[in-house]
Amino acid sequence: MTVTTTPAQLIAESRERIDAIDDRIIGLIQERMAVSTVIQEARITSGGRRVHLSREMEVLAHWSDALGKPGTTLAMTLLELCRGRV
Numbered sequence: 001m002t003v004t005t006t007p008a009q010l011i012a013e014s015r016e017r018i019d020a021i022d023d024r025i026i027g028l029i030q031e032r033m034a035v036s037t038v039i040q041e042a043r044i045t046s047g048g049r050r051v052h053l054s055r056e057m058e059v060l061a062h063w064s065d066a067l068g069k070p071g072t073t074l075a076m077t078l079l080e081l082c083r084g085r086v
């Protein structure tokens, strides 16, 4: 007996996978925010500034290399989440 998957089933199952992936991405972003906060607080406590522009350029280049221009946009949003608006 062959069991066929209908398009509606395929879509529903794939959307469940997307929701699960999104949950993992959100968790990773929250983890990134926590690590970024540790760095920023250490720098501020030792007399430095919250923002480190040359490091942010490295982060933007990393995302741009992987995902192109939308990667840069994503990285800018990530940076805003991690250190607030500049």
Ligand SMILES: C=C(O[C@@H]1C=C(C(=O)O)C=C[C@H]1O)C(=O)O
Pocket (backbone or CB within 6 Å): 035, 036, 037, 039, 040, 050, 051, 052, 053, 055, 056, 059, 078, 079, 082, 083
């Ligand atoms: C976390 C840091 O501090 C800030 C936050 C950054 C980030 O979230 O990637 C990058 C540079 C800084 O503006 C860092 O200097 O690495």
